[in-house]
Amino acid sequence: MTTTASPSTRRNNKTTVDGSSRGLTIGRVFTTEGQHPYDEVEWDHRDVVQTNWKSGEVVFEQKAVEFPKSWSVNASTIVTTKYFRGAVGTPQREASLKTLIDRVVKTYAKAGADHGYFATPEDGEIFEHELTWMLLNQYFSFNSPVWFNVGTPSPQQVSACFILSVEDSMDSILNWYKEEGFIFKGGSGAGLNLSRIRSSKELLSSGGTASGPVSFMRGADASAGTIKSGGATRRAAKMVVLDVDHPDIVEFVETKAKEEDKIRALRDAGFDMDLGGKDIVSVQYQNANNSVRVTDEFMDAVVGGNPFGLRSRADGSVIEEVDAQNLFTKIAEAAWGCADPGIQYHDTINDWHTNPETGPITASNPCSEYMSLDNSSCNLASLNLLKFLRDDDTFDAELFVKAVELIITAMDISICFADFPTEPIAETTRNFRQLGIGYANLGALLMAMGKGYDTEGGRSTAAAITSIMTGASYRRSAELAAIVGPYNGYARNADAHQRVMRKHQAANDDLRVLPGDRGLHKVASREWDQVVKTGAKNGFRNAQASVLAPTGTIGFMMDCDTTGVEPDFSLVKFKKLVGGGSMQIVNQTIPRALRKLGYSEEQVKAIVEFIGGHGHVIGAPGLAHEHYEVFDTAMGQRSIKPMGHVHMMAAVQPFLSGAISKTVNLPETATVEEIEDVYMQGWKLGLKALAVYRDNCKVGQPLSDGGKKAEDKAAVKAPEPEVRIEYRPKRARLPKSRSSRTTSFSVSGAEGYMTSGAYDHGGLGEVFLKLGKQGSTLSGVMDAFSIAVSIGLQYGVPLESFVQKFTNLKFEPAGMTDDPDIRIAQSFMDYIFRRLALDYLSFDDRADLGIYTAAERARYVETGSYLSEEDESEMSEADSLRNTDFDNFNVDGARQPSLLEAHTTAELMESLTGHDIDAPLCMTCGTKMRPSGSCYVCEGCGSTSGCS
Template identity: 80%
Template sequence: MTETKQAPRRSTAKPNGLTIDRVYTSEGVHPYDEVTWERRDVIQTNWKTGENVFEQRGVEFPDYWSLNASTIVTTKYFRGALGTDQRENSLRQLIDRVVGKYTEAGRENGYFATEADAEVFEHELTWMLLHQVFSFNSPVWFNVGTKSPQQVSACFILSVDDSMDSILNWYKEEGFIFKGGSGAGLNLSRIRSSKELLSSGGTASGPVSFMRGADASAGTIKSGGATRRAAKMVVLDVDHPDIEEFIETKAREEDKIRALRDAGFDMDLGGKDIVSVQYQNANNSVRVNDEFMKAVEDGTDFGLRARMSGEVIEKVDARDLFNKMAKAAWECADPGIQYDDMINAWHTNPETGRITASNPCSEYMSLDNSSCNLASLNLLKFLNDDDTFDVERFVKASELIITAMDISITFADFPTEAITQTTKDYRQLGIGYANLGALLMAMGRGYDSEGGRSLAAAITSLMTGTAYRRSAELAAVVGPYAGYARNASAHQKVMRKHQAANDDLKVVEQMDAPVHAAATQQWAQVVELGAKNGFRNAQASLLAPTGTIGFMMDCDTTGIEPDFSLVKFKKLVGGGSMQIVNQTIPRALKRLGYRDEVAEAIVAYIAEHGHVVGAPGLKTEHYEVFDTAMGERSIKPMGHVRMMAAVQPYLSGAISKTVNLPETATVEDIADVYMQGWKLGLKALAVYRDNCKVGQPLSDGKKKEEPKAEEAPKPEVRVEYRPRRQRLPKTRTSRTTSFTVGGAEGYLTSSQYDDGRLGELFLKLGKQGSTLAGVMDAFSIAISIALQYGVPLETYVQKFTNLKFEPAGMTDDPDLRMSQSIIDYVFKRLALDYLSYDERAELGIYTASERARYVETGSYITEEEEAEMIESESLKNDAVDDMRFDESGPNQPTLITAAPDLSGAHTTAELMERVTGHAVDAPLCFTCGTKMRPSGSCYVCEGCGSTSGCS
């Protein structure tokens, strides 16, 4: 980061406008003149067809922007038709379009004391965007400064009443929001349940039935005309009589997906048959209250209430209902949970109405028919060379950004009149941050550590305190928000609650004391200035997913998330990509005191293994610094929950974050996460158990040509009998054999089922990353998959033994002194280790002792060994008699045992991941085919910035 040109002083608010100081820029020097620019070609290829789906050559970016970031900006945010003079081709044009509009609106609406202050505002905002210090949310880049409606908000909350007009209007309003590239959420609890009567005497349909229509509508509208699905949230109160149906809705659909998948239909994410399944376009959340959660703790009944009268019409066992929520989430990741009393306890506008819902990712929680525009700071930009956090610059950046965000409401357009009115009356903003995980790692802090949590809390407190202080200063210049007067007492009460939470914050590391001291100072000003001036904004902060804009800022981590993995995807000049070790790791090792040569060895180990366990020279007490969301040392579920709880008291809104659980997690584990979220004071939680959903993209090459209409054959109904995969238990017995064949060294690792059958093998030959090592890895995976699908080992032994190629010759194995190739040796060794004597005898494969015995006695085995084999064969036959057979396939019955789950992967990607032990149920990008990674409750592509739904 460039050094400060002038010592910053606190900008001031005057009745006639704000005085803005220079922090990053120098008078008389434009930010663009301080960087080196270069031209690049941005070309994207469809991963299925191989065809170019996007091409723009000669785009201009600073030389320090990564190719990933420039690709995302060029494809997502440059406006104008490709191939025309109207098409933007430089980052300068994009920034000028947006910043110019903000500065112009600030001038017109009296935000600046002088023209010189307006110029400083423009230059400072430009510098920060140019140097990736922060970013506005995507709709700003899409729309601001164009001829399109100036929609700046990414998050919307709608409302629906118990009338057909309102329900149909809900469908329409969602459609317009999706079309504009944003997401929406709403609470359906006002709609009468299916257990209540209509005025005509009939029975109401209930909210779940109306969800079908909304889901179908969302499925037909691509978000912003670009992504595969819209983003939406549906909330239902826990005391609604249809709550159980709501809870089980998506879990039952997941059962349907599995049944159709097993019948041969294409049910992968994006598959042609998945559209027939309902409720797949929304995130579902149950809104629970303290009364219900206490009933769960006590094991007592809980009343479900009629929507019209409020009377209890049914009582249920609270603990049983809560467990059904956890079970459904275990099965399909829905529903999430929202804690109503905690949400409304921190509500600044209770006199206007309660908070009943959220946006699709659960971070924006405010009034019905409202919206919020977002911006996120890149925390790593505030880490000084001495590994201290730059408090002064962070404060200046936060106050300037919140000023710009408020200015945007003066010119913004909104999809409905109701949202327009509420947003202009309450001016909800959502400043947040990204790269927290990278910041903590760079500072040598574990994500799941007291030091990590206390720093995150102090930074969050400082950010929100600064935002509200600036909001009070803005109120003195351009007036408080229109709804402030009726909510003044409640708003000031919430400010004092934030201040009290800050006072209670205990700083673990002494070097964090300046961050907390600055936060304390900001909150004192908030309370003082707010009482005098009021506030310009009803809410100021939240933590969004920051998916696409996180990559625009070249962040290693998004939102509040930890590092996803220690190895990162990087696009290469001229096309292609590679995996590199995250650049935060060398800085963390330096911070922890490792010498350069030791650090280099650790980085090399991470590059080869993807984790730090066993890294040469790395102390075990430092492992936690490098813990990640997935992988060998993944952060435990409660580690995520504790981090959320640490920062929640310092946010106006909530946190977009999914608590990831391993595939082995139980229903009880999820129930515990939901219960602890309530006890720790969170506002919302979502969970995801690895591999709980079927949907997984299938790469099937180029699309086949459809037959012409007149040549179309009559539909043929066929029943397909598939082999069923029997996966190995999570903990299994393995053996590793080192060997030498013709001077070539290698290692053979084989794993077995509980009954001793071979189920997996790994071959390590040559240096990691070499062609030979890669071929052997692929070969091992293919054999392992086939073994788990039932191909007998003896079949491979027949095919691969006596296969001749170099290296060949002498081995160091006493049982197999000569080998005609490495493959010949491997399968003979496997035969000796896993096949019975009779099976080996048919193949002519014997141990050294058996061959010696034959020379001496004329028999390969002793009489005692022969008796033992006969007894073993008898036991095996008894075991087969105890097995059940599925007779649905007369020509190929499927053997079903009571042991491991036989349902398996049905895509190449999943098969590969399951065998290598790195299964992550994230989709492949629909545009470029890169493996996506979680971002809040959605997925985002590191290669092109595409998201799975959230804006």
């Protein structure tokens, strides 16, 4: 690969404002004069092929696309399938990253020149090259609408986030449906506050009773679901907010929780109720995130145990009083049951509002990071923080500042040529010019620096970097105001805007930074000092500057290990390979972190190998216990505690114009009281919004407690250590003649046969699988797998251990089966072991695993019990036979310990089984998505349910 000089060595030239209105003077920071950025990297050509997750049919293929060699296969695949324009197979189809970047950057550069941003044409050219270099080298990315639309014949839509408004009239409500539809059609998301709509406890002018906002939510939800199902991409996200003093607040809070109960009942009756399932359309309110807007008055009433008034929408009078603590508990109970509603802190949000004279902030975008005026929008861009880490593992603050000021300039230019879905949104956005710069890869950055996410050191670094980012953004905004003028709404809101800038500066002054971050804090202090001084003189070009978005698809485009402000999700990931397929790899940030912590190359290799085999660092050879926290992740053996997420959000929130898209993950065992505490602490710590997710609270999630139960059983059964040492396993072979059963099955149209043989006492002893043609690779692999399972069974590994490990294993083919007891299978393995559980395990063992027959599920819906009265009366006698631990007796009839008890194989398998949390299946490729902020993102194809 062609090597280039480090950007850090090219910072003598500066991007400056010369004090007049003739434009920006742009100096070279990343590029070299006389050399185009494209000439600094080595390129290659790749074939991008995607197949249907159910049928295996090729659904996308484009050969010989051109990307830098340094870009991963995953990044190039996502860019090719998502962002390249033109019909595949035609000359108009884009086939190179160069074409894509040129389409966008040249549009920005031309608009900047046309609107007077640059002092000379040469400055415009340098701007174009600098922006190209940063995109080419994955230093930052614009949000997805920019890549979709800019430079194409389509409307030049650049914003990802929208806030709408609705009034208490039928015209306005129907217009809400229409505006949302247009926004969803374009693949973006919108949010709004329904609190102006009269409650169901108030009268209409005609004398009748109003329907209330929840009833109108039903129509909007159906509309969103219809547009989603008719589109080529996954549905756009949607947020619905209701004020806590609205008379219908309890109905709103309980809406999705009640629907989740309905989903469970239908699921148990055999319907396909997974997210994206064909029967999920029978329930309501599933296309939106819900949030309650709480005030300081309400939270004070909760703390004080006081009553709280619910107010008429017509005249503001109190029409009902409720117990504030009881209502707060209802909010937490609903969130415990289905993850909705989230919470937004109204007074905190508006205390940091730069435009209160124009109107309050009442709502947010779907992911809760963009909060501004009604009928407005925001375009996003995110920096890849890991790119600014020097070779000595220190953060290059000055280079970061240069990148921020260039990106903010580009983002502001985009508003000059952008198109918008409605005229009210266009007018507000052009008058206030809201921007949303942010970052990704914070989790990876902290790990590489040897800092734990949930530590003072991690929070200190994150806060300082965020302060630099927003400070540099507003400083550049004030400089732009001197050239192209402040935003139109500034004059009316000048005092408020400057007050908020001083609040940011004061928060920076009060920031408690650790010694290693003092250099970062010094840069942040310098930037905020210039913000206040320059802003007082020039005003500001932008009402808002920064947010922390999910960075789903664009995070993959930048090859980021972590999204947004999130910690690392897990220490082991899957990497897509050239030519198809994938492999499991240990995060590449881990070796760098270990070297930073002082480990030798030999130690690094041993620890990485351990992590690759176990998925966590507990017990890694030579790794000091005090370093475990550096490798804590969102999920898994050492998951970050819920308040660890809250404290990180609190550390960075004072340095953001908007808020943070992030979900606080809680274990399945979390209580309602713990969720109440998270919501209460979020208010006390000054957050603007919070969302929570309790593991396994939603239907469709793979069984998450199976591993815990296996560990508990192993702990109970485990013999003394000396018994382990003396034990030698014996194989209980099947008799020459034994009973067997053969099952034919089909998973997503792919057929197979399974033959299972049993001991005389009825226990399973062997399995044979026939998949694929004789002599094929698949057939050979299944033969070998069958032998391995059969030997394990004969040596005493309980069938339930295999079922725990192989159910919910996900790979193609997956989907509908022809088995009435198992409607949906994640893979052949998932189906096979569910079928074996139904055929050979007792009811109690199956119930522990959550596996029931269709008849049992239907009976539960009707009676509340999976068993009939006759079944229950016979259970005692039947279980005495079926639950005998035959697998733990040898041929002589003497009991022997099982392999699960005697060896650590099962423990290793357990550690390799990821701790999964609920997420929808990707509508594009069928892969299970993972959380990204308060949204979801697909690691297979880059589809996102969020905004970026």
